[in-house]
Amino acid sequence: MVYSIIGTGGIGGYYGGRLAQNGKDVNFLLHSDYEYVKANGLRVDSVNGDFHLDSPKVYDDATKMPVSDVVLVCLKTTNNHMLPELLKSVADEHTVVILIQNGIGVEEDVQHMMPKLQLVAGLAFICTAKVAPGHINHQCYGHINLGNYSCKDEARLEQIISDFNEAGIKAHCVEYKTARWRKAVWNMPFNGMTVALETQTDTLLKNKATRELIREQMMEIVRATKHMGIEGVDEAFVEDMIATTDVMTPYSPSMKLDHDFHRPMEIKYIYSKPLQIAREAGMPMPKLEMLEAELKFIEEQQK
Amino acid sequence: MVYSIIGTGGIGGYYGGRLAQNGKDVNFLLHSDYEYVKANGLRVDSVNGDFHLDSPKVYDDATKMPVSDVVLVCLKTTNNHMLPELLKSVADEHTVVILIQNGIGVEEDVQHMMPKLQLVAGLAFICTAKVAPGHINHQCYGHINLGNYSCKDEARLEQIISDFNEAGIKAHCVEYKTARWRKAVWNMPFNGMTVALETQTDTLLKNKATRELIREQMMEIVRATKHMGIEGVDEAFVEDMIATTDVMTPYSPSMKLDHDFHRPMEIKYIYSKPLQIAREAGMPMPKLEMLEAELKFIEEQQK
Numbered sequence: 001m002v003y004s005i006i007g008t009g010g011i012g013g014y015y016g017g018r019l020a021q022n023g024k025d026v027n028f029l030l031h032s033d034y035e036y037v038k039a040n041g042l043r044v045d046s047v048n049g050d051f052h053l054d055s056p057k058v059y060d061d062a063t064k065m066p067v068s069d070v071v072l073v074c075l076k077t078t079n080n081h082m083l084p085e086l087l088k089s090v091a092d093e094h095t096v097v098i099l100i101q102n103g104i105g106v107e108e109d110v111q112h113m114m115p116k117l118q119l120v121a122g123l124a125f126i127c128t129a130k131v132a133p134g135h136i137n138h139q140c141y142g143h144i145n146l147g148n149y150s151c152k153d154e155a156r157l158e159q160i161i162s163d164f165n166e167a168g169i170k171a172h173c174v175e176y177k178t179a180r181w182r183k184a185v186w187n188m189p190f191n192g193m194t195v196a197l198e199t200q201t202d203t204l205l206k207n208k209a210t211r212e213l214i215r216e217q218m219m220e221i222v223r224a225t226k227h228m229g230i231e232g233v234d235e236a237f238v239e240d241m242i243a244t245t246d247v248m249t250p251y252s253p254s255m256k257l258d259h260d261f262h263r264p265m266e267i268k269y270i271y272s273k274p275l276q277i278a279r280e281a282g283m284p285m286p287k288l289e290m291l292e293a294e295l296k297f298i299e300e301q302q303k
Numbered sequence: 304m305v306y307s308i309i310g311t312g313g314i315g316g317y318y319g320g321r322l323a324q325n326g327k328d329v330n331f332l333l334h335s336d337y338e339y340v341k342a343n344g345l346r347v348d349s350v351n352g353d354f355h356l357d358s359p360k361v362y363d364d365a366t367k368m369p370v371s372d373v374v375l376v377c378l379k380t381t382n383n384h385m386l387p388e389l390l391k392s393v394a395d396e397h398t399v400v401i402l403i404q405n406g407i408g409v410e411e412d413v414q415h416m417m418p419k420l421q422l423v424a425g426l427a428f429i430c431t432a433k434v435a436p437g438h439i440n441h442q443c444y445g446h447i448n449l450g451n452y453s454c455k456d457e458a459r460l461e462q463i464i465s466d467f468n469e470a471g472i473k474a475h476c477v478e479y480k481t482a483r484w485r486k487a488v489w490n491m492p493f494n495g496m497t498v499a500l501e502t503q504t505d506t507l508l509k510n511k512a513t514r515e516l517i518r519e520q521m522m523e524i525v526r527a528t529k530h531m532g533i534e535g536v537d538e539a540f541v542e543d544m545i546a547t548t549d550v551m552t553p554y555s556p557s558m559k560l561d562h563d564f565h566r567p568m569e570i571k572y573i574y575s576k577p578l579q580i581a582r583e584a585g586m587p588m589p590k591l592e593m594l595e596a597e598l599k600f601i602e603e604q605q606k
Binding site for chain 2: 031139196197199203204208210211212217247286287290291292293294296297298300301
């Protein structure tokens with residue numbers, strides 16, 4: 001199977017790197033780091049073992065990449081308007097396109113732009129970042145849940161999961177909506193609150209008032225999903241997410257890093273879309289709505 | 304009638320100053336500015352006409368002040384633990400004590416400390432500040448609503464209103480709960496949001512997302528008061544508060560000034576008490592609850 005990685009940052013570099021290290025045929029699309037990686041290869045420092053790819057197959061132009069069996073989209077959703085151009089050569093109707101992206105409603109919008117694509121949601125539970133050109137640092141976790149949105153080729157999806165697990169990436173299939181909304185339970189409170197209060201995960205959880213606020217925001221998602229008949233998002237999962245975050249090293253979620261480095265924040269898919277879905281279903285999430293408004297204000301002021 | 308002003312800042316200096324200028328017998332309690340005002344008098348710059356009190360009756364010790372017919376308490380609620388000491392000489396069971404303070408639940412707590420006091424809530428609609436020692440700057444508005452909490456002496460209350468109006472201070476009586484909750488409609492959104500987003504009233508209203516958020520926070524108060532049977536807090540009043548703020552010059556509410564100058568914020572009476580009352584009545588105010596949590600976090604981080 002031919003794999004292509006669209007966006008070789010912390011996520012794409014780590015997962016693509018692991019697959020290539022395991023002997024899979026992997027093509028990497030790079031942007032600013034293209035010349036560096038072409039000359040020096042890709043370095044991955046990982047809690048699961050460091051490795052170096054001396055001669056990865058790299059491209060700086062998506063239209064020159066081969067049609068692939070599997071495409072991992074590892075871009076921020078703020079770049080999704082570029083996907084029709086980026087995918088037009090690399091993906092056809094036989095390709096399985098895995099969107100390893102944050103938020104709710106991503107597949108719906110990408111499918112609307114490209115109706116023939118076979119889409120799968122990729123929910124990565126991983127702390128990883130690009131720390132220098134061609135240099136990925138994978139700090140913790142690493143498993144990925146796949147939620148089938150519109151992939152009819154079940155056999156290929158099973159092969160992908162098998163390839164991932166062979167390469168040391170724990171992967172398995174979960175129900176699509178459950179997968180996306182479970183990820184939202186962590187993403188919605190922590191991404192925005194670290195930006196709004198200019199802090200990190202550990203400080204939010206150490207303060208009594210914000211610890212309770214984080215829990216209440218998570219419970220808004222529990223109530224909304226229950227109301228919509230989406231399974232697997234319950235109070236026990238909320239407590240698990242808080243306990244997991246309690247033992248993490250102080251962490252800046254992706255939106256906090258985006259804000260710190262003056263990149264656009266993924267407000268649309270992490271907040272606006274899920275808030276709209278819950279509101280239209282008759283179970284609004286008021287505290288997360290307030291957070292959305294604060295983030296929109298902060299983004300506007302930053303311009 | 305003998306008036307005493309406990310706390311000669313923007314509010315106490317302006318109202319007390321106007322009464323003295325009009326020939327009333329007014330005693331002022333001062334703290335850091337005592338020596339200055341004793342030597343130089345009190346200067347009031349006002350949109351309604353500047354004036355100067357050459358020899359106001361000033362005190363630096365509340366226990367030396369005479370028993371008074373009327374006491375205006377113009378301290379921040381964060382100092383209310385000092386009230387039994389500050390009022391023990393100046394107020395007896397015949398005195399009408401007007402608490403010109405922010406928030407909900409203030410009278411209840413003061414009455415609990417001093418059961419015999421005759422308490423009246425004073426809701427000041429005024430932009431005024433102490434800008435230098437003995438120098439008050441009154442920028443806009445100025446009327447005061449009085450809400451009777453436990454004053455049995457109706458005749459004296461009418462005399463007070465008459466004295467105020469004679470001195471050029473528009474004053475009238477309104478139902479106690481209505482008065483306090485109407486004030487909260489402006490106070491709760493704007494005080495906290497200007498702190499949370501480090502901004503001013505005009506910027507909050509110019510941004511589409513926060514303008515809508517402010518309106519929704521005000522509507523939480525409308526729904527809670529309606530649920531509790533408190534009259535006079537409706538959607539029309541919300542629109543009026545927003546329209547009034549639209550035409551104000553860019554304004555930093557008292558909590559924003561407290562935060563900027565590293566003074567304690569009045570979180571307890573502006574947020575915690577009314578939020579608790581609404582929650583216990585079965586109509587919580589979730590967006591304002593979130594704001595309370597953010598403010599507690601911000602205060603904790605500032606220490």
